[in-house]
Amino acid sequence: MISVQEAQSIISNNIQPLGFETVSLKNTGNRVLAQDITATFPMPQFDNSAMDGFAVRAVDTEGADKSSPVILKMAGVSSAGTPSDIILKPSQCAQCMTGAAIPDGADAIVIVENTSGFSDAGTVQIFQEANIGEHIRRQGEEIEKSDVLISRGTCITPGEMGTLATFGYEKVSVMIKPKVAIFVTGSELVEPGNKIKIGQIYNSNLYMFAGLAEKSGVEVVMKEVIRDDKDSLRRLLSEALQTCDVIISSGGVSMGRFDYVREVYNKLGVQEYFWKVAQKPGKPLFFGRAESTLIFGLPGNPVSSFICYVEYVHPVMQDLQQKKRDPKHQAILTENFPVESKKHRYLFGRSWIDSKGKLLCSPASKMGSHMLTASLESNCILESPPGKQGLKAGDEITINPLNWRNIE
Ligand code: AMP
Ligand code: MG
Numbered sequence: 088m089i090s091v092q093e094a095q096s097i098i099s100n101n102i103q104p105l106g107f108e109t110v111s112l113k114n115t116g117n118r119v120l121a122q123d124i125t126a127t128f129p130m131p132q133f134d135n136s137a138m139d140g141f142a143v144r145a146v147d148t149e150g151a152d153k154s155s156p157v158i159l160k161m162a163g164v165s166s167a168g169t170p171s172d173i174i175l176k177p178s179q180c181a182q183c184m185t186g187a188a189i190p191d192g193a194d195a196i197v198i199v200e201n202t203s204g205f206s207d208a209g210t211v212q213i214f215q216e217a218n219i220g221e222h223i224r225r226q227g228e229e230i231e232k233s234d235v236l237i238s239r240g241t242c243i244t245p246g247e248m249g250t251l252a253t254f255g256y257e258k259v260s261v262m263i264k265p266k267v268a269i270f271v272t273g274s275e276l277v278e279p280g281n282k283i284k285i286g287q288i289y290n291s292n293l294y295m296f297a298g299l300a301e302k303s304g305v306e307v308v309m310k311e312v313i314r315d316d317k318d319s320l321r322r323l324l325s326e327a328l329q330t331c332d333v334i335i336s337s338g339g340v341s342m343g344r345f346d347y348v349r350e351v352y353n354k355l356g357v358q359e360y361f362w363k364v365a366q367k368p369g370k371p372l373f374f375g376r377a378e379s380t381l382i383f384g385l386p387g388n389p390v391s392s393f394i395c396y397v398e399y400v401h402p403v404m405q406d407l408q409q410k411k412r413d414p415k416h417q418a419i420l421t422e423n424f425p426v427e428s429k430k431h432r433y434l435f436g437r438s439w440i441d442s443k444g445k446l447l448c449s450p451a452s453k454m455g456s457h458m459l460t461a462s463l464e465s466n467c468i469l470e471s472p473p474g475k476q477g478l479k480a481g482d483e484i485t486i487n488p489l490n491w492r493n494i495e
Contacts, residue, residue, distance in 0.1 A: 088363040091431040091472070094374065097360050098399060101376050102406045105263040105332060112251055115243045117304045118261035119408040124237040127254045129227035134189040136165075137222045141202055142183040142193035144175055145217045156203070156212035165190055180211060189223055196222035240409050242304070262408040268309035268327035269296040272320065272339040272348060273387060276312055291459060292337040292392050299396045302491055303404035305333070315345040325355050328377050332407065335400055338387030341371045348384050349373055357382055365473070366431040368456035369395040389459040394433045394468055397487065418448040418469075418486045424478040425454070426471045435465035438486050439495035446494070448486050466492035 089097075107121035136142065143159060151157040159180040163173040167186035175181060175192030182205055183189065183196060195217035199205060203212035230236065236254065237247055243261070251259060276290040277283050290312055300307050309327050313319050320339075327334045339348035340362070353359060357375040362384075364372045368391035373384030381403060385395045405412050418438050426432060438448040450469050453461035467486040471478060478484055488494060 088365050088370075089361050090365050094361055094364045094372070094399070098374055098381075098403060099406070101360070101381060102403060103379060104409050105265060105407050107260050107262050109258050109260050112248070112257050112259060115248060115251065115259050115261060116245075118243050118259075118264070119304070119410045120237060120239050120241045120243060120247075121260040121262050121409075123235050123239050124251060124254070124256065124259075126230045126232055126234045126236055127256075129232045130230040130253070131224045131226055131228065133170075134226050135167075135224050136183045136185055136187050136189060136196050137224050138196055138198045139184050140196045140198040140222065141180045141211060141213070142175065142190050143180045143195055143197055143213065143217050144177065144193060145195040145219045145221070147178050147180075148195075148197065148213050148215070148217045151213045151216050153214045156214050158210050158212055161209055161211060162190070180213070194219045194223075198222060240411055242410055262410070265305045265332040265404055265407045266308045266330065267300055267305045267404075268311075268323075268331040268334045269293060269300060269307055270309070270311050270313055270323060270327070270334070270336040271296070271387075272313045272315060272336060274315045274345070278312065291389050292387065295389065295393055295459075296335060296337070296396065299393070299401065300335075300404075303401050304408065305404050315339060315347060317347050317351055320347055320351045321355065324351055328355060328357070328380050331380055333400070333403065334380060334382045335385065335396070336383070337385045337392045340373045340384040340386060352382060352384065364431075365429055366433065367427055368433065369398075370430070372399065374399075386456075388456040390435070390456040390461065393459065393462060394435075397468060397489070398433065398470075413488070413490050415485050415487045416446060417483050418446040420449065420469075420478055420480050420482050420484050421447050422449045422480055424450055424469060424471055424482070424484055426474045426477045428475065429473050431470065431472055433468050433470045435461040436467055436469040436486065437465055437495070438467045438488065446486075448484065465489065466494060 162179040162181045163171045164182040165171045165187040166184045170188035173181050173190040181190045197217045201215040271292045275287050277287045279289050339346045357377045359375045362373045371386045375382045385392045402412050435451040436448050451461040467488045470485050
């Protein structure tokens, strides 16, 4: 049996990133950038108005107020998308809408609320003095041309997508998504929607894996429920070895009489790197490789499967896409945590920030590896290496936030 650290480093040594491909902007959501994105032009691209109003020469508005307005001559209109070729002369102004180019000669905008308003009249009354530069967005004030906006390895979320569009990127180079097979094994498994007999259970792991795989941003290409039967296992696993970058299975890797998964992997030529890890839950964790396909055999108990996915499989999905791993944090326990003498202990838990800004946490009260409902009240996984004594309320512990849940 190896330690969690050894298991993690064996896995890391077997990861080869998958390379990149070009996709259209509309398909970049949740993908990982394979290129640095630079500004193709300064932002703003040209001096433009931040408000609807009048472009003026500030000097012409000196002394203007409500009781003694300055009267300026209308030289034209500059609207967003339709710049004008007006050049303001002394005592002239131009109507200038938000986002529209500032006419040459103008050096400030007076907002329409401080004037007699937009009209077709040849003049306008200005009720307030303007300062040079007021309400003007200057070329390049946000971003200079060629600045790096988003670096390689960043996951594309709505902000990145909008920024790519802002700078005219339609084709974007992104990391290839891992192709993944998810299998659950067990002759007792029944699909939700069917009647269940004594001794049978509904298959939860396939749905859980599908959701977790989606959170990891991978492409699930095979998804199967397999009976504890060597032939079906062999057929489906060998197909997955041909087509997938990662195979994830649950169940059938323990010491049970019908636990054939490990044997079938071995027969199919998978190189086994480890099979047991000193951890609870998830001790019978299998990891192997066949050519470039990585194989994870997770134990069948739903909590073991869930935690092994989050702790072992999810980071691999990130590494394959050269994405920065999600950070773990240190938090203060508000309750005792049951440390194991020889095993790394993981438990679902809840974390929150108290009124003083401290990150606190507590383990879920349901601790069994079959108790998946513990995940419902949880937003993180708490973990402690083996030790002689349990951790007490007030002690620090490592937490791994479930990145689709908020820390309260
Ligand atoms: P195993 O690792 O195959 O010995 O399974 C351990 C426990 O997890 C057994 O009680 C199984 O019935 C249960 N189990 C295995 N696979 C699933 C699944 N897909 N969904 C729910 N429970 C499962
Ligand atoms: Mg089983």
